[in-house]
Amino acid sequence: MSAPLLEARSLGMSYGSVTALHDVSVEVRAGQVACVLGDNGAGKSTLIKILAGALRPTEGRLLLDGAPVRFGSPRDALDQGISTVFQDLALVPLMSVWRNFFLGSEPRRRLGPVRMLDRRTGREAARSALAGMGIDLRDVEQPVGTLSGGERQCVAIARAVHFGARVLILDEPTAALGVRQAAxxxxxxxxxxxxxxxxxxxxxxxxxxxxxGDRFLLLNRGRSLGCFNKQDITPDELTRQMAGGAELQALAHELRTTPAADGG
Amino acid sequence: MTATAAPPAGGQDRRTVRRALSDRLVARPELGALLGALLVFGFFSLTTGQFLSPLGAATWLDDSATLGIVAVAVALLMIGGEFDLSAGVMTASTALVTALLSVHLGWNVWAALLVSLLFAVAVGTLNGWLVMRTGLPSFIVTLGSFLALQGLNLGVTRAVTGSVQVSGMRGAHGYASAGYLFASTVDIGSTAFPVSILWWAAVAAAASVVLLHTRFGNWVFAVGGSAPSARQVGVPVGRTKTLLFVTTSVAAWLVGSINILRFTTVQADQGVGLEFQYIVAAVIGGCLMTGGFGSAAGAAVGALIFGMARQGIVFARWNSDWFMLFLGVMLLSAVLVNNGFRRRAERVRR
Structure with missing residues (x-):
């Protein structure tokens, strides 16, 4: 089997005496989805920032196509095909869908000595790129703010795909979304x-x-609880394995017993 | 965009039509200002005899022009999410620099104009740099430069001339040719229309094209709408905003140059209070106080409403106090309309 697109080997990150991440490994292959699961404070954000090039790990290393790589900045990671969609999506709500789509990489055409924004190309390209991802927007001139949370997330994903991402990192894309939107x-x-x-x-x-997901990495308090393939684990088992699992059981137990204790 | 023309299809159509209509309105922030301008125009045309006469028109067009040139630049800056309170007093500062150099140092007017232009660029750059560097609201930073320039205008003028005005431009070298460009008149029929009206139209047209049809214009909307998002996708936020501050200063220089060459005299305390008129014109033209939304053409129309009302009230022989009342009502209704647009555009649906 060929080398993974992006691989992190025993990453560690400490801020002074605080260890945010310790000995965490993860790999993502072309055509696969690697899920990183963890409760708040598990180290998910630290891991994502390292993969996106926004943080340099204090231990471990990153391999791109099997070769060691160091990202100096998010732009650097982006240039090598690692595109990250953070929770704020980097969209401007008051701007139209196509203007957002091409923000920072605007298509232009020459008009005499000056270069003008190529609005037609921008609109058509945004429309077809979105349609290619199965996102059917009635009007690419509508402000992004009028889209639903799920649609916005999709626009951000489609933009990353359009601009040649090989690895797509999605930070909590379904957080705060309803069931249909999340689907x-x-x-x-x-x-x-x-x-x-x-x-x-x-x-x-x-x-x-x-x-x-194809593979699942479970994080708790900055450490890996293990990496599972899809066939080896059920959603219920995933829930149990996550930090919440054991604690939820304890909570359920506690809630069952407390009234009885009060009554007695 | 063909949504309204498309035949109804299933349950989608009503939603589509409603959205398309609101989007067309959102895409036209200057619409409200245009309606207002028509109302004011109609009102004074009917109630006063002079308003529609060529001389009357030249008067209110000229008033709108010297306001509108800077208002258009201020609109770009406001769309970019910043304010410039020093824009009004800059019209005096640049005129003073030009006048002091040509009258007291005997420079050619063209050279003096060039130096005052450089001065404007420097002040604009400083404003932008301070705002970006400190992260303070531009309202405070430019309030500082506004006060500083006001003091500088009075202090330097008094120190050099012993009075608070500089006059005598007419005798300077190059006055005729510079005056031709900035302060001549164009005769239409028997009425002389000031060339400032052409400058106003040219500035508004250029700003509108830049805003809607260039990459820079896209960046202006982006840095005002959400600077962090713009930065994430690689838009040079600091450079864009600084350039907008420079544009505002240069627009103030243009008006300062028009004034000094037309009146050949400049008062050191001139221009104070204009900064708010620019902002009011931009807001009437559809700019949001919070940035990211607005129109350059709208600001030009906002200035037109301003000029028509100010001169119309004079033609109607009313007390000019009523102008401020009118202005206040106009501003408040514009802000309410703009906020409605923004809520629609920023509404979060889940």
Whole structure:
């Protein structure tokens, strides 16, 4: 089997005496979805920032196509095909869909000595790129702010795919979304995977992760609880394994016993 | 965009039509200003005899022009998410630099104009740099430069001339040719229309094209709408905003140059209070106070409403106090309309 697109080997990150991440390894292959699961404070954000080039790990290393690599900045990672969609999506709500789509990489045409924005190309390209991802927007001139949360997430994903991402890192793309919206986003994650991208999906929801994921990395308090293949683990087991699992059982037990204790 | 023309299809169509209509309105922030301008125009045309006469038109067009040139630049800056309170006093500062150099140092007017232009670029760059560097609201930073320039205008003028005005431009070298460019008149029929009106139209047209049809214009909307998002996708936020501050200063220089060459005299305390008129014109033209939304053409129309009302009230022989009342009502209704647009555009649906 060929080398993974992106591989992290025993990453560690400490801020002074605080260890945010210790000995965490993860790999993502083309056409696969690697899910990173963990409760709040598990080290998900630290891991994503390292993969996106925003942080340099204090231990361990990153390999791109099997070769060691160091990202100096998020731009550097982006230039090598690692595209990260953070929770704020980097969209401007008051701007139209196509203007957002091409923000920072605007198509231009020459008009005499000056270069003008090529609005027609921008509109058409945005429309067809979105349609190619199965996102049917009635009007690419509408402000992004009028889109639903799920649609916005999809626009951000489609933009990353359009601009040549090989590895797509998604930070909690289904957080704060309703069931239908979350399903729509997951469908587009699968779509990106089917196009041969490697996807890293960060989430704290095992029920969102399990349907699309191929491998699952569980994090707790900055340490890996293990890495599982899809066939080796059920969503219920994922939930149990996550930090919440054991504690939820304890909580359920506690809630069952407390009234009885009061009554007695 | 063909949504309204498309035949109804299933349950989708009503939603589509409603959205397309609101989007067309959102895409036209200057619409409200245009309606307002028509109302004001109609009102004074009917109630006063002079308003529609060529001389009357030249008067209110000229008033709108010297306001509108800077208002258009201020609109770009506001869309970019910043304010410039020093824009009004800059019209005096640049005129003073030009006048002091040509009258007291005997420079050619063209050379003096060039130096005052460089001065404007420097002040604009400083404003932008300070705002970006400190991260403070531009309202505070430019309030500082506004006060500093006001003091500098008075202090330097008094120190050099012993009075608070500089006059005598007419005798300077190059006055005729520079005056031709900035302060001549164009005769239409028997009425002399000031050339400032052409500058106003040219500035508004250029700003509108830049805003809607260039990459820089896209960046202006982006840095005002969400600077962190713009930065994430590689838009040079600091450079874009600084350039907008420079544009505003240069627009103020243009108006300062028009004034000094037309009146040949400049008062050191001139221009104070204009900064708010520019902002009001931009807001009436559809700019949001919070940035990311607005129109350059709208600001030009906002200035037109301003000029028509100010001169119309004079033609109607009303007390000019009523102008401020009118202005206040106009501003408040514009802000309410703009906020409605923004809520629609920023509404979060789940």
């Amino acid at each position: 729509m986003v997951l469908r587009h994650v699968a779509q990106a995977r089917d196009r041969g991208l490697g996807v890293v999906l960060i989430t704290h929801n095992p029920h969102h992760a399990h349907p699309v």
